[in-house]
Amino acid sequence: MEHATEILPILFIVYVAAQLGAEIAQRLRMPAVVGEIAAGCLVGPSILGWVEVGESLEVLAEIGAVILLFSVGLETRIAELKKVGRVATAVGTAGVILPFVLGAVWASLSGFNTPKAMFVAAAFVATSAGITARVLQDMGVLSRTESRVILGAAIIDDILAMLLLGVVTSLQGNGNVAVLPLLLVLLQAIAFVVLIAMLGAPVMRRSSLMLEAPINPHSPLTISLALCLGLAAAASSLGLAAIIGAFLAGMVAAETQQQRTLEKQLQPIVALIVPFFFVVTGAKVDLGRLGSVSVIGTLIVITALAIVGKLVGCGLSALSLGRRPALIVGVGMIPRGEVGIVVASLGQQMHVFGGRLYAIIIAMALLTSVVAPPVLSQLLADRSAEQR
Amino acid sequence: MEHATEILPILFIVYVAAQLGAEIAQRLRMPAVVGEIAAGCLVGPSILGWVEVGESLEVLAEIGAVILLFSVGLETRIAELKKVGRVATAVGTAGVILPFVLGAVWASLSGFNTPKAMFVAAAFVATSAGITARVLQDMGVLSRTESRVILGAAIIDDILAMLLLGVVTSLQGNGNVAVLPLLLVLLQAIAFVVLIAMLGAPVMRRSSLMLEAPINPHSPLTISLALCLGLAAAASSLGLAAIIGAFLAGMVAAETQQQRTLEKQLQPIVALIVPFFFVVTGAKVDLGRLGSVSVIGTLIVITALAIVGKLVGCGLSALSLGRRPALIVGVGMIPRGEVGIVVASLGQQMHVFGGRLYAIIIAMALLTSVVAPPVLSQLLADRSAEQR
Numbered sequence: 001m002e003h004a005t006e007i008l009p010i011l012f013i014v015y016v017a018a019q020l021g022a023e024i025a026q027r028l029r030m031p032a033v034v035g036e037i038a039a040g041c042l043v044g045p046s047i048l049g050w051v052e053v054g055e056s057l058e059v060l061a062e063i064g065a066v067i068l069l070f071s072v073g074l075e076t077r078i079a080e081l082k083k084v085g086r087v088a089t090a091v092g093t094a095g096v097i098l099p100f101v102l103g104a105v106w107a108s109l110s111g112f113n114t115p116k117a118m119f120v121a122a123a124f125v126a127t128s129a130g131i132t133a134r135v136l137q138d139m140g141v142l143s144r145t146e147s148r149v150i151l152g153a154a155i156i157d158d159i160l161a162m163l164l165l166g167v168v169t170s171l172q173g174n175g176n177v178a179v180l181p182l183l184l185v186l187l188q189a190i191a192f193v194v195l196i197a198m199l200g201a202p203v204m205r206r207s208s209l210m211l212e213a214p215i216n217p218h219s220p221l222t223i224s225l226a227l228c229l230g231l232a233a234a235a236s237s238l239g240l241a242a243i244i245g246a247f248l249a250g251m252v253a254a255e256t257q258q259q260r261t262l263e264k265q266l267q268p269i270v271a272l273i274v275p276f277f278f279v280v281t282g283a284k285v286d287l288g289r290l291g292s293v294s295v296i297g298t299l300i301v302i303t304a305l306a307i308v309g310k311l312v313g314c315g316l317s318a319l320s321l322g323r324r325p326a327l328i329v330g331v332g333m334i335p336r337g338e339v340g341i342v343v344a345s346l347g348q349q350m351h352v353f354g355g356r357l358y359a360i361i362i363a364m365a366l367l368t369s370v371v372a373p374p375v376l377s378q379l380l381a382d383r384s385a386e387q388r
Numbered sequence: 389m390e391h392a393t394e395i396l397p398i399l400f401i402v403y404v405a406a407q408l409g410a411e412i413a414q415r416l417r418m419p420a421v422v423g424e425i426a427a428g429c430l431v432g433p434s435i436l437g438w439v440e441v442g443e444s445l446e447v448l449a450e451i452g453a454v455i456l457l458f459s460v461g462l463e464t465r466i467a468e469l470k471k472v473g474r475v476a477t478a479v480g481t482a483g484v485i486l487p488f489v490l491g492a493v494w495a496s497l498s499g500f501n502t503p504k505a506m507f508v509a510a511a512f513v514a515t516s517a518g519i520t521a522r523v524l525q526d527m528g529v530l531s532r533t534e535s536r537v538i539l540g541a542a543i544i545d546d547i548l549a550m551l552l553l554g555v556v557t558s559l560q561g562n563g564n565v566a567v568l569p570l571l572l573v574l575l576q577a578i579a580f581v582v583l584i585a586m587l588g589a590p591v592m593r594r595s596s597l598m599l600e601a602p603i604n605p606h607s608p609l610t611i612s613l614a615l616c617l618g619l620a621a622a623a624s625s626l627g628l629a630a631i632i633g634a635f636l637a638g639m640v641a642a643e644t645q646q647q648r649t650l651e652k653q654l655q656p657i658v659a660l661i662v663p664f665f666f667v668v669t670g671a672k673v674d675l676g677r678l679g680s681v682s683v684i685g686t687l688i689v690i691t692a693l694a695i696v697g698k699l700v701g702c703g704l705s706a707l708s709l710g711r712r713p714a715l716i717v718g719v720g721m722i723p724r725g726e727v728g729i730v731v732a733s734l735g736q737q738m739h740v741f742g743g744r745l746y747a748i749i750i751a752m753a754l755l756t757s758v759v760a761p762p763v764l765s766q767l768l769a770d771r772s773a774e775q776r
Contacts, residue, residue: 004443004450005630008621011451016614019604026603055392059444062392063399215414216407218659225660226404233396242393265656271606272613272657 010057013050014283017043018275031135031373033278037366040282053283057276062242064277065130069243070228071266072133073250074259075142076151078201081251084148090317091149092156095333099124099309100164106305112353115171119352122168123344123361124306126161128337129154130243130277131369135376136332141384146325149318150332155244157333159189162239165343172350188238193248196231200252207256220258221265227253241339281337285366289359302364307371310334324386328379334372340365398445401438405431406663419523419761421666425754428670441671445664450630452665453518457631458616459654460521461638462647463530464539466589469639472536478705479537480544483721487512487697488552494693500741503559507740510556511732511749512694514549516725517542518631518665519757523764524720529772534713537706538720543632545721547577550627553731560738577626581636584619588640595644608646609653615641629727669725673754677747690752695759698722712774716767722760728753 017039025035043050051057081088103121112120129151136147166182216222228249235245253262290296315330344361347353353361405427413423431438439445469476491509500508517539524535554570604610616637623633641650678684703718732749735741741749 004446005624007447007450008454008617008624008630012614012617012621015610015617019602019610019614022604023602032604055442056444056447058392059395059447062396066396214407214411216410216420216659218655221656222403222407222659226400226407229396229400229403232393233400236393236396242396265659267606268609268653268655268657269660271604271610271653 007056010051011060013043014040014057014276014279018279021279022275031377032138033131033134034370034373036275036278037282037370040279041285041287042282043279044283044285046285046287051279051283053280057280057283060273060276061280062277064274064280065243066228066232066246067266067269068130068134068137068274068277069247070232070250070253071263071270072129072137072142072151073247073252074254074263074266075137076148076247076251077254078197078251080143081148081152081197084145084152087318087320088149088152089156091314091329091333092153093160094313094317095127095153095157095310096125096160096164096313098313099306102305102309106302115168116352118171119168119347119350120357120361122161122165123340123347123365124302124309124336125157125164126241126336126339126343127154127157127310127333128241128335128339128365128369129158129247131335131337131373132332132376134274134278135373135380139377139380141380145321146318146328146332149321149325149329151247153314153329153333155193155247158241158244158339159186159193161339162189165346166239169346169350172352185239189240192234192238192240193244196248196252200248201255204252204255205257218265220256220262224249224253224256224262281366281369284341285363286359289356290363295356295360299360299363299367302360303367303371306336306364306368307334324379324383328376328383331372331376331379335369336365337369340368395444398439399448401431402428402445402664402667406667409667410663419765420526421519421522422758422761424663424666425670425758428667429673429675430670431667432671432673434673434675439667439671441668445668445671448661448664449668450665452662452668453631454616454620454634455654455657456518456522456662456665457635458620458638458641459651459658460517460525460530460539461635461640462642462651462654463525464536464635464639465642466585466639468531469536469540469585472533472540475706475708476537476540477544479702479717479721480541481548482701482705483515483541483545483698484513484548484552484701486701487694490693490697494690503556504740506559507556507735507738508745508749510549510553511728511735511753512690512697512724513545513552514629514724514727514731515542515545515698515721516629516723516727516753516757517546517635519723519725519761520720520764522662522666523761523768527765527768529768533709534706534716534720537709537713537717539635541702541717541721543581543635546629546632546727547574547581549727550577553734554627557734557738560740573627577628580623580626580628581632584636584640588636589643592640592643593645606653608644608650612637612641612644612650669754669757672729673751674747677744678751683744683748687748687751687755690748691755691759694724694752694756695722712767712771716764716771719760719764719767723757724753725757728756 018036021035021039022032026032100121103124104117107117107120136142141147163186228246231245231249232242236242310333311330314333315326318326318329341362344358348358406424409423409427410420414420488509491512492505495505495508524530529535551574616634619633619637620630624630698721699718702721703714706714706717729750732746736746
């Protein structure tokens, strides 16, 4: 009868699919996320066709990603993150440069001119922190050095990727890069991250009492959620991924006295909303587009380049942590997820490439997201056994 | 950059507006909902224009209403509800008949022919349980007899309203009412409610252990949320309000051993999502439509009839509870909220009435929702003082 009620059966299907997928994956000793993404692929248009991803599901997925990274931030201490600052910067930087170079070389060899090849390469660059963060969280290893390096590197990575996207986008027009505006964008993004990381903690520690002031019985939670939505919106308006803002908000909220309470209160919210992110990610896989042998060949090459770029770039830069942790960092940075999808969509809108390459890049972004979690969780389990 | 991220600033505005509105209202000794609805009105298109209610906000509001009624159901025991069955049925029935008669008389006197007058009257009928439920929940009086009568009556009311809407809708066409299909719809709805109320409790009690079976650490919660979405979707597909299904799901989940845990886990979810329902309700108020004296006059008359109809119809039927509780029941049944809005939208789509009457009925539905909470909370506070 009412328009909004029409979505209720869809929400039910998505939610049940996520729960069943996660359950089956975990019984097969795989990470829950893999099951959720696979469930999305199953109920999505490619196979069963029960769920079309429309505006509302997109928004729920976005809120899911934001809440997930907020909860990850809540388990991350700023001081601990600063300790790994140097390694994380190296990992983030190398993890942008190498995939970009590999992508650009491949695109040039495939016949794209230099500006277009650079745009294609930009889709290889940005790690999507959500999927790795969920695996790390599920395995209870967010406080390990490797985890902190990955989270820190994901921030650096996102800033650089945004800058790079700015450069390659302006190259498509007249070929001239307007350096000054790009520098301004870069400075804004860095200032945003540094300001919040620097000032957030002392401000929040001092205002812990204020958080209890409202009459609202859920007050520390509600104010923290407002902070999360606010910083996610702010990050997004500065051109960064919204989840980076949400992660910063979580880190800032973690500095309050109520951190333990918040962490506990957030769990049910995570259980309700985060599955939407992963099922929607899976439902976006368009298997129909990947029907021919040549397409599958290209997909394999691109995915291999995307994996090797991060594995080698990030892994080598993290070697100071030891070989196994470096490998964990390399694998953890592999998923491109929704960030890759966004760049691909932009490229198609700007007519840099056509529908076929678009579908291949989307599939690459999703494949990296599906491949990384099982390997990552295996490596983490091995490492836990090793340390015992 | 990404489409879905565009909504983040809106979500931030809505959420902060809700928190500020609730805080101010509570400091003025008014129910929090009034502040949230007023905040919605303020940020909505009528005044500040910061927020347009699009599909995504509608869906979030719907999820908010569903979660709210689920949490109310979780605090309601089926056995307790059955105890007030007779009174609740009387209240629900009288609360449909009297407003319908008053509405039909007014519409006839305003020059509508009988079928159209009956359609207009149908918009006067259905109580929206959400707003009253929130006031009862916030004041911690959901276990009182009056509260149970209101919740039980809201179910009866919704079934009858749906039936009535079926009758008046078919009257618009050829004037013939197809009795058999309507009876079938009625039977389906009753069977749905009765089956769940009867079988839900024993099934859930027996499967309490099963709820712990999944690996998912949030398992009783996730299965309950799936039940909530499923029954909300089922109720909606049977023509009932989705929130009736959610309420039943909550009642059923309340019969499990994990009821206390679920109640606690649901609180943060309520804190995140329910405010969207109330702010969106407020943002839908179109003050610009109510500019002229004659429109305001009509609005006052219609709102008065809508209030008197429920107050007298429901209040008198609940007199066996005592005068003060009967008054509480009468006031508690006043809000028409989104149910009235849905009927009005349908009437406009079917060209039964035009834009002016549409705006007036919407305003009536919202006015009843704004007027009832402060009176209700005052009456409840007085009664608590009386009993001490």
